[in-house]
Amino acid sequence: MKNLLSAKTKSFLSFKQSRLNWVILYSSLWVSGAMAQNTVPPQPATDDTSSQQHAVTDNSANHPAKNDGAIVVTGRSYADGVTRRAFGGGLMIKEDSPKSKSTLTRDYIEKQTPGLNPMQLIALLPGVNSSDSDPMGLTGGHTSVRGMNESSMGYILEGFPLNDVGSHAVYPQEIVDSENLSTIQVAQGSADLDSPTVSAAGGVVNMHMIDPAKKMGGRANFTYGSYNTFRGFARFDTGEIGNSGTRAYFSFSDTHEDLWRGPGTEKKLHGEMKVVKEWGKDNKASLLVIGNNLDNINMPSVNMASWQKYGKGIMGGPVSGIANTVYSSVYTGNTKANTTYYKLHPNPFTNIYVSAPVHLNLGHKMTLTETPYFLYSNGNGGGAYWQDMNKMSYGSQTMSGTVDGQNYGQTLLYEPSITKTYRSGSTTKWTWTSGINRLMVGYWFEYSSQRQTAPYSLLNDDGSPRDKWGGGSNVILANGEKAEYRDNLTRTFIHTPFIGDTISLLNDKLTIDGGVKISIINRQGRNYLPDTSTGKNINQTYREVLPSGSIRYKINDEHQVFFSVATNYRIPMNTSLFDSGSYVAGTGYSNQAVKDLKPETSISEEFGWRYHGKLINTSLTYFHYDFHNRLFSQTVIDPNNPTSYYSRSINGGNQTTNGVDFEIGTRAIYNIRPYVSAEYIDARNRSNLAASAAGVSAILPTKGKFAPQTPRYQVGFGLDYDNGHIFGNFSLKYVGSQYSTFMNDEQVPSYVRMNIGGGYRFKSWGGLKSPTIRFNLSNITNKHYLNYASGLQTNAQYAKALDGQMVKGSAPTYSIASPFSAMFSISSGF
Numbered sequence: 001m002k003n004l005l006s007a008k009t010k011s012f013l014s015f016k017q018s019r020l021n022w023v024i025l026y027s028s029l030w031v032s033g034a035m036a037q038n039t040v041p042p043q044p045a046t047d048d049t050s051s052q053q054h055a056v057t058d059n060s061a062n063h064p065a066k067n068d069g070a071i072v073v074t075g076r077s078y079a080d081g082v083t084r085r086a087f088g089g090g091l092m093i094k095e096d097s098p099k100s101k102s103t104l105t106r107d108y109i110e111k112q113t114p115g116l117n118p119m120q121l122i123a124l125l126p127g128v129n130s131s132d133s134d135p136m137g138l139t140g141g142h143t144s145v146r147g148m149n150e151s152s153m154g155y156i157l158e159g160f161p162l163n164d165v166g167s168h169a170v171y172p173q174e175i176v177d178s179e180n181l182s183t184i185q186v187a188q189g190s191a192d193l194d195s196p197t198v199s200a201a202g203g204v205v206n207m208h209m210i211d212p213a214k215k216m217g218g219r220a221n222f223t224y225g226s227y228n229t230f231r232g233f234a235r236f237d238t239g240e241i242g243n244s245g246t247r248a249y250f251s252f253s254d255t256h257e258d259l260w261r262g263p264g265t266e267k268k269l270h271g272e273m274k275v276v277k278e279w280g281k282d283n284k285a286s287l288l289v290i291g292n293n294l295d296n297i298n299m300p301s302v303n304m305a306s307w308q309k310y311g312k313g314i315m316g317g318p319v320s321g322i323a324n325t326v327y328s329s330v331y332t333g334n335t336k337a338n339t340t341y342y343k344l345h346p347n348p349f350t351n352i353y354v355s356a357p358v359h360l361n362l363g364h365k366m367t368l369t370e371t372p373y374f375l376y377s378n379g380n381g382g383g384a385y386w387q388d389m390n391k392m393s394y395g396s397q398t399m400s401g402t403v404d405g406q407n408y409g410q411t412l413l414y415e416p417s418i419t420k421t422y423r424s425g426s427t428t429k430w431t432w433t434s435g436i437n438r439l440m441v442g443y444w445f446e447y448s449s450q451r452q453t454a455p456y457s458l459l460n461d462d463g464s465p466r467d468k469w470g471g472g473s474n475v476i477l478a479n480g481e482k483a484e485y486r487d488n489l490t491r492t493f494i495h496t497p498f499i500g501d502t503i504s505l506l507n508d509k510l511t512i513d514g515g516v517k518i519s520i521i522n523r524q525g526r527n528y529l530p531d532t533s534t535g536k537n538i539n540q541t542y543r544e545v546l547p548s549g550s551i552r553y554k555i556n557d558e559h560q561v562f563f564s565v566a567t568n569y570r571i572p573m574n575t576s577l578f579d580s581g582s583y584v585a586g587t588g589y590s591n592q593a594v595k596d597l598k599p600e601t602s603i604s605e606e607f608g609w610r611y612h613g614k615l616i617n618t619s620l621t622y623f624h625y626d627f628h629n630r631l632f633s634q635t636v637i638d639p640n641n642p643t644s645y646y647s648r649s650i651n652g653g654n655q656t657t658n659g660v661d662f663e664i665g666t667r668a669i670y671n672i673r674p675y676v677s678a679e680y681i682d683a684r685n686r687s688n689l690a691a692s693a694a695g696v697s698a699i700l701p702t703k704g705k706f707a708p709q710t711p712r713y714q715v716g717f718g719l720d721y722d723n724g725h726i727f728g729n730f731s732l733k734y735v736g737s738q739y740s741t742f743m744n745d746e747q748v749p750s751y752v753r754m755n756i757g758g759g760y761r762f763k764s765w766g767g768l769k770s771p772t773i774r775f776n777l778s779n780i781t782n783k784h785y786l787n788y789a790s791g792l793q794t795n796a797q798y799a800k801a802l803d804g805q806m807v808k809g810s811a812p813t814y815s816i817a818s819p820f821s822a823m824f825s826i827s828s829g830f
Contacts, residue, residue, distance in 0.1 A: 078761065079219065079769035079829025081106035081182075081210065082722070087617040088665020088675030089720025089729060091124060094612050098513055098550035099564040100621045102126055102663060102677075103185040106210075109178055111720070111729050111757055113776040113823050114223050115231050115255055117172035118184055118207060119143045119150070124716035126621075126661040126677040127188045129735055131787035135778055135821035136229060136257050138173050138266040139299045139347075142788045142815065145188050146623065147657060147683045147710030148202030152570055152600070152631075154191050157207040158288050160355045160373035161196045165423055165448045165492055166574035168199035173268070174292045174351050175207070177253050179219060179233055180272055182210045188661065189606045189623060190548065190566035193498040193515045196371075196427050196444050201570040201602045201627075209288065211276050212247040213237040217769070221827030225776075228265075229823065231255040248275040259297060260819055263329035263342045266296035282361040290353040298345045298381050300327060301790050303811035304746060311784060331463030334412045336386040343464045344414055349379025365433045372426040380416035380469065385456070387413050389475065392483065393583055403458060403473055413456045413475065414465040415485055423448040425494070438502040440515075446494040450574065454485035477530075486580035487528040495520040509554045516547040519569070525577050532579040534593045540577060542599050544569045558613055564606045570631060572597040597651060600631040618664040625657040630707075652742065653687025655707055668722075675718040683707035689742055691794040691801070693808040698801030700794055702742040708792050711736040711750070727774075728758035740789035740812035746796035748814060751785045759825075769829030775822065782820035790815050 083106075087093065090107025102125040109121060117137035123130035132141040143150045151168035154161065155175075163170055184207050191200035216239035223231040235251035255268040275287040327342035338344075357371040388410045389403075425446030432439045455470035466472045475483040500515025525538035550564035576597050581590030608621035630652035659681035666673055689702045706712070713736035721728045737750045759774025791813035798806050 079217075079764075080110045080179075080772065080827065082110050083107055084668060084671075084722050084724065087667060087673070088663075089673040089718055089722075091675040091677075091718055092617050092663060092665040094617060095610060095619065096552070096560075097187075098511060098552035098562045099187065099566075100189050100606050100608055100619070100623070100661060101185055101187045103183055105183050106181070107720075108718075109181050109184075111727065111759075111774070112178065113757075113778065114178060114221055114233060114825055114827070115253065116178055117141065118155075118175055118181070118205065119170075119172040121178065121181075122184055122186055122205070123733055124675070124677060124718050124731055125186050126663045126716070127659075127679045127681075127714070128186060128716075129711055129714060129738075129788075131815060132818050133299045133815050134257065134260060134266070135226060135818045135823075136231070136255060136266075138255065138257055138268055138294065138296055140171055140173050142790065143170075143205075144709055145186065145203055146625075146659060146661075146679070147681060147707055149709055151199060152202040154195050154197030154200030154204040155207075156195060156197065156204060157290075157353070158209060158286070158355045159196070159357045159371035159427065160353055160375065161425075161446075163197060163199050165421065165446075166419070166450050166452070166490055168570065168573065171349075173294060174349075176209060176290065177233060177251060177270055177272060179221070179235065179253075180209045180249075180251060180274075182208045188621075189564060189604050190568050193440075193500050193517050193548065194427060194429055194442055194444070196373075196425065196446065196496075198494060198519065198521055199570045201568040201600050209272075209274060212249040212274055213239060214247060215239045217830055218249070219827065219829050221825055223823055223825040225823030226821040227258045227260050229255075229257045229821075244277070245279050246275065246277040248273065259299070261299065261816070262297075262326035264297035264327070266294070268292070268294040268296075280361065282367070283359065285358045286356065288353070288355045288357075291351075293350045295346070295348045297327070297342055298347045298383075299815070300345075301813040301815055302786075303813055304796070305811065307786060307814065307816075334459065334463075336412070338412055338463060339384040339386055341384065341463050344382060344384035344459075346382045346416075346465075346468055347379070348468060349377065351375065351377035351379075367431045369429040369431075370426065371428075373424070375421065375423040378418075378420040380418040382414060382416045382465065382468065385413050385415055387411060387456070392475075403475060408458075412459060412463075414459055414470070415454050415456050416465075416468065416470045417454045417485070418452065418469065420451045421448060422450075436504045438504075440500045440502075442498050444494065444496040444498070446492070448490075448492045450490045450492070451488075452490070452575075453487050454580075455482045456484070479530075484529065485582070486575075486578065488578045488580070489526045489528070490574045490577070491524045492574070493522045493524075511552045512549075513551070514547075514549040516545065519544045519546060521571055523571075523574060523577065525574065527578045529579060529589070531583075531588075532593070533588055534577075534579065534595060538577050538593075538595070540595065542571050544599065544601070558611055560610050560612075562606070562608050562610075564604075566604050568602045568604065570600040572599065572631060597631075598629040600627065600629050602627045614667070615669070616664065616666050619662070621661045623657070623659055623661065625655070627655040627657070629653070630655045652707075653685060653689055653702070655683060655685055655687075657681065657683040657707070657710075659683075671721055671723045673720045673722075675716075675720075677714075677716040679714045681710060681712060683710045685742060688802065689794055691799070691807045693810060696801075696805055696807050698803055698805045698807055700743060700799055700801055700807060702794070705742060705744045706739055708739040708742060708744075709789055711738045725761050726758075727761065729756070731755045735787075738789060740791075740814065741793050741796045741809075743795040743797075743799050745799065745809070746812055748786045748789055751783065751787065751817070752781075753783070753817070754780050756780055767830050771826070771828035773824075773826050775824050778821045778823075779817070779819055783817075784819065785817050786814040787817040788815045789813075 086107035090105045093103045119130050119141045120137045122128050127146045129144045133139045150170040155170045187204045191204045195204050218236040220234040233253040237249040240247045251272045253270045257266045271291045273289045277285045328340045331341045355373040360368045427444045429442035456475040457470045458473040496519045498517035503512045521542045523540045546567045548566035552562040554560045576594045579589040603626045605624045610619045661679050663677040665675040685702050685705050688699050691700050715734040717732040719730045732754045734752050737747045739747045755778045757776040761772045793810045793812045795809040797809045
């Protein structure tokens with residue numbers, strides 16, 4: 001369920017008109033360039049990393065990279081940022097960090113389907129299990145790294161945190177247009193000291209955008225393909241403005257896509273701006289603004305019984321089970337059967353991200369980095385509920401079944417789950433280098449306000465909500481207030497001081513890092529629902545001291561080894577603090593507060609080896625984790641109302657994880673650059689868990705079972721060919737089976753997904769730089785499969801408890817992978 005803005009801020013262009021505008025724009029650029037004199041295309045850069053101006057970020061607090069984490073790429077590249085020099089087709093770089101990190105660059109990003117979200121792009125990296133539910137990624141997706149899902153990872157773009165401050169969820173369709181992405185770096189093991197995140201028990205995904213070009217120009221592309229997909233993108237670079245050292249770009253994209261499972265269309269408008277000013281020696285200030293507006297339909301998950309009976313479902317076809325396979329396209333009246341009508345499950349949202357990182361050279365070998373940021377988001381995920389309004393009650397508050405003078409009794413109601421967030425913060429970091437020593441001291445502060453409501457409201461005669469945002473004719477309690485499924489406010493205050501030190505010995509062959517941060521998080525909440533079990537006001541504080549250390553030793557110019565140890569933690573979701581849901585006299589709300597839920601903590605160790613050769617780049621890493629109070633997200637479904645569900649944190653007890661990651665890539669061999677990644681993991685629960693169903697409460701023997709959401713084996717393979725004009729690529733990802741219950745009695749079967757792409761890069765035509773045509777085919781075998789266990793349970797079948805009782809199981813829920821799709825694109829710089 002999601003958050004964001006009003007229907008009044010939706011797309012200002014109709015679908016057909018926006019298509020026409022893009023075709024005219026692109027055609028005019030193409031024709032004007034074709035009339036000019038032909039020129040030779042720029043030669044590929046010889047830099048190791050690729051990208052345009054801004055390549056890889058190493059935000060290690062203990063071991064900052066040059067220019068505060070930004071490696072600036074010199075040399076020329078094609079207009080799209082491709083260099084043809086990056087290892088493994090852009091899936092590897094020469095890494096020098098004292099911990100495991102994997103980075104992909106523009107050489108890879110540019111050749112994928114335009115507009116893919118970051119989760120889709122990192123799917124081949126070691127340890128990454130990435131899933132989507134539509135070809136363009138507009139309905140989001142999920143990612144797990146070494147068995148830890150996205151809510152256990154920190155997602156950061158240009159210094160601002162992307163995880164939802166309340167639930168830690170990540171919505172990848174909001175983040176960034178792929179044309180503006182320079183690099184995506186996955187730090188599989190642990191968060192750096194200066195990472196602004198409270199959810200990174202399992203590492204960080206760091207994203208950096210390209211810098212504005214120093215010469216005036218830009219890019220444009222147009223994509224059309226399966227499921228009536230249309231996407232247009234344009235970026236304008238101002239070039240350096242006078243001699244001020246200031247330059248900027250402004251970009252805009254418009255995407256439309258029909259849902260492949262049932263009725264509905266997704267529409268996304270996205271704008272980005274980046275301004276950079278450089279002066280003096282190593283002084284740089286940036287301003288980044290991202291605006292996103294998306295209007296789509298929530299994609300329903302499925303349980304195993306429904307999947308086995310109906311598969312992916314058919315448009316308007318049969319639905320069954322606790323979770324429906326597809327929404328209905330037809331509304332046949334105000335009846336219980338129409339809870340699956342697609343117009344009652346909208347997911348509109350709008351968000352604005354602002355970041356303004358500043359890097360200052362203070363002299364005397366001191367630098368200061370300040371990264372303030374701000375986020376506004378507002379949206380909802382709608383649902384439909386069949387209710388007897390004469391029997392609905394909230395403690396002493398009852399309803400008469402009458403709204404606006406009309407008695408409804410049993411009726412179909414609409415309920416948007418609305419979240420509005422204001423979030424601001426800043427990370428300050430001072431660094432001093434003296435001889436072999438580098439000292440870093442910093443502080444991260446954040447304040448956020450998150451208002452979450454879910455008002456019941458009435459429908460129009462055609463089955464659509466009277467107001468997508470729950471306004472208008474709401475259901476009113478006897479005291480005159482609106483009836484709501486949830487109604488709370490959470491204020492979160494984060495204080496995190498940190499200090500780190502790096503010593504470089506033996507002519508930089510040996511580096512030793514050490515540091516510690518102290519995280520203090522205070523959550524102040526107010527529940528506006530009547531008769532709650534915990535009262536109205538809630539105050540919860542979490543404190544944790546998080547030390548870390550690492551060593552990197554260069555055996556020679558080609559071989560290096562590293563060892564790291566770190567402590568990480570993640571606080572529970574804010575929803576665990578509040579009662580919410582339907583109210584039953586005598587038992588209270590269906591979702592009751594769990595105020596004593598402890599944070600998830602982990603200690604991770606890594607030992608790795610890297611080889612950097614002229615032709616081959618490779619790494620091998622062994623990792624070990626010890627988790628305490630492992631938090632999992634569980635989807636809870638009301639058995640009396642299949643479309644009523646919510647997510648909550650559950651304590652999965654303790655867990656031990658051991659595994660090995662491997663990746664290898666080459667430079668071009670006759671223009672071919674292969675890449676291989678692999679992972680083996682053994683993750684075991686170390687606690688027996690409580691379960692309750694059908695009036696039976698007992699302890700299940702989950703100790704020693706394999707951890708859910710964790711594939712034991714993964715293999716990725718990428719192959720890139722590029723001779724400067726003709727290019728092609730192939731990718732394959734094998735993901736082993738993954739359990740969806742702690743008792744290991746139901747699982748997502750293993751699967752293989754294959755994609756292919758190719759195209760032709762023309763010589764520059766006057767004003768058009770490297771005009772290109774390309775195609776991208778996704779899931780080329782059109783295999784229909786489950787790809788993620790979105791709703792975990794303790795047990796799916798009857799299970800025997802330690803005391804001999806039989807505990808009834810609950811059905812886990814799953815997301816369905818996107819099908820075959822074909823996309824065709826034309827693009828050019830100018």
